[in-house]
Amino acid sequence: IRLEETGDFEDVVIEHDTTRILPSVNAIFEVSPEVQVRAAVYRAMSRPAPRALTAGRSIQLEDGTSFTDVADAIRGIQASGSPRLEPLMSWNGDLAVEWYPNADTILAGTVYYKKFSGGFQPVIFNEDFTIDGQTVNIPVTQTRNSDDKSRIYGLEVTAATRFSFLPAPLDGLGTKISYNYADSNFETQDVRLGDIYDPVIETVEPGIIPPANISGYSKHVLSAQVYYDLGPVNLQGIYNYRSQYFQDFVGGNAQLRYVAGNETFDLRASIDLMRGVSLRLEALNITNEPKITYMPVVGSTRQYHYYGSKYFLGLRVKM
Secondary structure: OOOOOOOOOOOOOOOOOOOOOOOEEEEEEEEEOOEEEEEEEEEEEEOOOHHHHOOOEEOOOOOOOOOOOHHHHOOOOEEOOOOOOOOEEEEEEEEEEEEEEEOOEEEEEEEEEEEEEOOEEEEEEEEEEEEOOEEEEEEEEEEEEOOOEEEEEEEEEEEEEEOOOOOOOHHHEEEEEEEEEEEEOOOEOOOOOOOEEEOOOOEEEOOOOOOEOOEOOEOEEEEEEEEEEEOOEEEEEEEEEEOOEEOOOOOOOOOOOEEOOEEEEEEEEEEEEEOOEEEEEEEEOOOOOOEEEEOOOOOOEEEEEOOOOEEEEEEEEOO
16 A cells, blocks of 8 residues: 545644642842842743644655555654643742942842752654544654752843043943853653653653753853943944753654853943934954754754854934
């Protein structure tokens, strides 16, 4: 037999719903006119992306390929998403201290802790498919919330000042720097080569590659800015750095993909020509940093992109 697409499909609806209560407590303490302390404890919910909840199924058609039976023909069926995914629930706590030594300076530090319920893990569900009047039962790999407990803790520090004490015209100079460190043990398994849970026999088959963390998570993130803002002129130089991170695919239920650590440097300038009219110039990624992706493990290069530098010139008019 051979598979041929006819366009004759029967809709199948998978329903799932969740209800959660999210309490929170926030407090601000003014220790002195220059020092403030902020504290918060709250329950949070992170919903899966809508595309991760899709119920579509994809059958790979191979022209000219013959099979002995229907089950063999659709053995490679894939799920585009997992409608049964639950939102990620977490208990969160953070404590921040802010110091304002003068009107142009702030030094702030925040420590935070998040405890998650579960990570993401591939799971096999046996599903019935009827093709040309013949019903077959095929295992389909999807994604479920694992029973693991995960946590994130981190530290964020921000310092900013304007050197208004300098003589004119240097009193328009200023700087700002922010750094965030986070440590997480969250696990996202590879859909093909990671741990796979079988709900029938309630066992986990160990994978052959290590899991990834949360999509978009970087252990180190740094942003530094130097600016000059005085009168009609505003100049900015912005440096950004983030360490390696996992980035999932838009289609969902795909293999792991990592993005190598990268840094960029941007320049922005604007000048007010007259009231309501300003000229703006932007230069992005002026060092032409590439974006390197690995799949399904770090070191196995998938793509190497050079986007180049980008320059924008604009005129803004406020009516």
